[in-house]
Amino acid sequence: MALRGTWQLQKLIVGFCDWGGSSRGIRAFMESHLPAFKASNPQLEVVTELIRGQHPHLKGLYRNKNERVICVKNLTPEEIHLHATRLRNALGRKVVKLKTRHVTKHPSVQGTWSTALKF
Amino acid sequence: MAHRRCLHVLSRHAAALLSLKTPPTLPFSTSISLKGLTPFQHRSLISSTLGPTNWSHYRHFSSNKNDDEGEDVDEDEDEETADESYEGEEIGDTVPDLGREYTLEEKEAEAAEIGYKVLGPLRKSDRVFKKYEPAFAVVQIGSHQFKVSNGDSIFTERLKFCELILNKVLLLGSQHQTIIGRPMVPDAAVHAVVEEHALDAKVIIFKKKRRKNYRRTKGHRQELTKLRIVDIQGIEKRVEVATAA
Numbered sequence: 518m519a520l521r522g523t524w525q526l527q528k529l530i531v532g533f534c535d536w537g538g539s540s541r542g543i544r545a546f547m548e549s550h551l552p553a554f555k556a557s558n559p560q561l562e563v564v565t566e567l568i569r570g571q572h573p574h575l576k577g578l579y580r581n582k583n584e585r586v587i588c589v590k591n592l593t594p595e596e597i598h599l600h601a602t603r604l605r606n607a608l609g610r611k612v613v614k615l616k617t618r619h620v621t622k623h624p625s626v627q628g629t630w631s632t633a634l635k636f
Numbered sequence: 637m638a639h640r641r642c643l644h645v646l647s648r649h650a651a652a653l654l655s656l657k658t659p660p661t662l663p664f665s666t667s668i669s670l671k672g673l674t675p676f677q678h679r680s681l682i683s684s685t686l687g688p689t690n691w692s693h694y695r696h697f698s699s700n701k702n703d704d705e706g707e708d709v710d711e712d713e714d715e716e717t718a719d720e721s722y723e724g725e726e727i728g729d730t731v732p733d734l735g736r737e738y739t740l741e742e743k744e745a746e747a748a749e750i751g752y753k754v755l756g757p758l759r760k761s762d763r764v765f766k767k768y769e770p771a772f773a774v775v776q777i778g779s780h781q782f783k784v785s786n787g788d789s790i791f792t793e794r795l796k797f798c799e800l801i802l803n804k805v806l807l808l809g810s811q812h813q814t815i816i817g818r819p820m821v822p823d824a825a826v827h828a829v830v831e832e833h834a835l836d837a838k839v840i841i842f843k844k845k846r847r848k849n850y851r852r853t854k855g856h857r858q859e860l861t862k863l864r865i866v867d868i869q870g871i872e873k874r875v876e877v878a879t880a881a
Contacts, residue, residue, distance in 0.1 A: 518832045521765055525832075606833040608862075614837040615860075618780070621788040626772045626809060 518606050523580070525608045528562045529601065530576040534569050539590035543573040546594035554601060561605065575601055579609025764800070764829060764866045771873045774807035775826050781806065784826065784865045794833060794859035801828050801863070808871045815871060824870030828863040836860055 519525060531547065534540040547565060555563050572590040575597070579585070585604060589597045628634075772785045777792050784790060795801070805824040808815040815821055836858040843852040 518830060520831060603833075603835070608832045608834070612835070612837050614839075615791060618791040619782050619784070619788060620790075621785060623768055623770075623785055623787070626770050626785060627811060627814075 524560045525580050526577050526605050527580055528578040530564050530566055532566045532568045533573040540573040542592045542594055543589055543597055546597040549594055550598040577604040581609045583609035769873045771810040771868050771871055773805050773826050773868045775803040775805055777803055788865045790863045791860050795861045810871050810873050827867040828865050831862040831864045833861050
């Protein structure tokens with residue numbers, strides 16, 4: 518979502534087709550949910566793009582120059598809203614399996630224990 | 637099962653009717669005949685008098701999403717919401733209810749169960765990110781415990797409604813002092829900021845039984861929340877070094 522107070526998702530491109538049937542959900546999403554989504558995220562630049570003859574997608578551009586594309590063909594507007602919210606909630610980092618659940622730069626405060634330590 | 641349920645409902649209705657003592661809305665013949673009928677005739681009577689659309693009213697699902705909304709509402713509207721939720725159970729199982737409004741008490745109650753308290757969204761003017769201080773705390777969230785310090789990040793299960801949160805603290809420590817809780821330290825707090833809600837990498841759950849023609853593949857992505865620990869309160873971090881006289 519945000520790193521040290523700054524939002525990570527900079528731009529959201531909503532690509533859709535005005536003729537195709539797979540874009541029906543995203544066209545409904547643009548009428549129903551998109552204005553509310555834009556209002557609740559004023560820091561986000563939302564752009565709608567017409568791409569004729571292709572399936573609809575959501576493209577998210579992050580601050581670390583990473584681009585995440587989600588194909589939303591044949592989805593309902595609620596599901597598309599969920600995907601858009603997920604894009605906004607994520608940082609732009611690569612999705613890899615977690616090594617540890619706790620990431621720290623200072624693992625010890627009172628000194629690291631060793632067998633030679635005497636209290 | 638349905639017989640028992642409709643009998644239960646009927647007995648309630650009958651009790652309500654009998655206790656009213658005013659002429660009921662149902663025709664007089666049905667109120668008399670309710671007492672001595674078989675369950676099958678009961679059901680057909682009810683459906684004929686009240687109409688076929690009302691049958692769904694008597695079905696209550698344990699995970700009814702519209703439970704809170706339907707409390708103060710009229711009977712007619714309650715039936716409609718019951719209908720909608722019934723369809724929602726069948727078809728839209730995977731789509732979460734994004735528009736559900738939680739009341740403040742519900743939020744606090746749910747949050748307190750897991751072990752954190754929501755303080756509210758982070759404003760631009762809040763200067764929360766501090767330099768590293770030599771103090772740590774053992775904090776519990778959900779069923780997991782972590783030893784945290786200022787500036788660490790923690791991955792937990794997906795937390796609902798939170799921006800800046802407080803945790804329940806089990807143990808506090810600094811360079812020269814350790815405070816142990818039994819089991820928790822009162823008046824101690826750890827502040828954290830939500831950094832992201834994201835999905836973990838996909839794990840593929842593969843099941844196979846050899847020579848039995850059985851093979852299953854299932855993909856799973858866990859929803860996680862990344863928290864950045866910002867502040868630890870309840871312990872003195874820098875102790876003045878006593879100068880030798």
